[in-house]
Amino acid sequence: MSEIASSQERTVNTVRVSTVKAQHHFTGAEVRHYFKTRFTQLIPTRKSIREAREQYPINPFPALKHMNWQQTQFFIVGFLAWTWDALDFFAVSLNMSNIAKDMDKSITDISHAITLVLLLRVVGAIIFGYLGDRYGRKYPYCVSMALIVVIQIGTGFVKTFPAFLGCRALFGIIMGSIFGIANATALENAPVESKSILSGIFQEGYAMGYLLGVIFQRAIVDNSPHGWRSLFWFSSGPPVLFIVWRLVLPESGAYSRRKLEEKKLAENSDKTVSSQFWHTTLLALKAHWITLIYLVILMAMFNFSSHGSQDLFPTMLTNQYDYSSDASTVTNSLANIGALVGGIIVAHVSSFIGRRFAIILCCIGGGAMLYPWGFIESPKGLNPSVFFLQFFVQGAWGVVPIHLTELAPVEFRAFVTGVAYQMGNMISSASSTIEASLGQRFPIEGKEGIYDYGKVMCIFMGCVFAGLLITTLLGPENKGGEVFVNEGRYEETRGDVAALERSSEYALDNFEFKPEVEQVENKV
Structure with a gap:
């Protein structure tokens, strides 16, 4: 700090x-x-x-030439894990209406599954953050991906709502393990010249996962007799390939060098490697506790911005605006293309103007787009609005991986980045439930059971942008x-x-x- x-x-x-x-x-x-x-x-x-x-x-793209083939592979496997993590998460958001109908529950009830996932992600972040910093990046990565395969298959077979919630709870713990390990795998070995642009590309694995979810939703769910379950079964396959790829790669070079230094420190101080690890942990907590608290608050505001603008958006399109499957797919795709473009561009621009200033500019730009995003029903007005809103939301997010990496102690990078991110998720976990509950106070006249989610999300996101701007302004930077x-x-x-x-x-x-x-x- x-x-x-x-x-x-x-x-x-x-x-x-x-x-x-x-x-x-x-x-x-x-x-x-x-x-x-x-x-x-x-x-x-x-x-x-x-x-x-x-x-x-x-x-920025010529800067990627500084990366060798091994560094490139590290980045790709980290990016793929984060992308598929997002796809698995949004599988519920994209199918809230389908799951609610299948299980005879309300959309608000199904939104509790999203809240449950976000609440429990911090558990996985703590467990696997420790494993990643203590034992390496390689095998915790593979274990996380293997558990994702199992739970996604299981979710596709559930018959009752309690069983569905149970599977999503387990998924939340597993999902929480991925960001810290994937972020460290992707970025810690990259050359300095490439890190900013790689941060933007990596973070937009989240938007890429959402975009792939939208595409596979239209291609698989809408054409399968098994409905929403088919998306969960499909999503369990690719992680097997990620595991194989990661197994053939060596342990992270940056991690291996750090462990060698830790071993030398232990030898010089007559400590075991394990006692040296916990000694360094205690020092880190004493020195960085304010930093850690700040990062949790910052990530809470960031997660409010993403979940507040995305989780109920597909429901608004289909329930409130009566968009067809094709029209909804186009609008959601444009939103995520805007997110991809914004994340990459803003992350690189932050190399010149600073991390905090880049985030603050995105908060101002996103706030300017709220009215057309929340109140215009026509695709001609909504599609450009959602493109630019997500450009700014995910543009700010593009700075997050490198910003967290620069503020987190190297010795505990997987733990600090993962736990800060997931504790922020836990704090923001009720975003979709809050919006769904508030939406019921704004029924649309003449449409029974249909609510004005656009108005609610617009008000909610206005508060979030203001909170994120103030939090970023008062925080540290270590560019x-x-x-x-x-x-x-x-x-x-x-x-x-x-x-x-x-x-x-x-x-x-x-x-x-x-x-x-x-x-x-x-x-x-």
């Missing part, structure tokens, strides 16, 4: 290392300084943009850096000092650390 200014000029091949001792008492001046810099350092200067352009190309915990010290390496040189000096950029310390340079 610390951002330490440096007056030295940055060279392309130099990474500065700042060692900062933990401090747990904060003066009023330090607190005031932190909040002051949230505003003074938000908007990038011409100098910072110029220096960022020296490091990051305007066209281009990495955080390490090493023998009681907090270390931060940076490849982008320009972002820090927006003010002449600062003593503290958070409430945890006071940088009255020595700064050294390491050649990369």
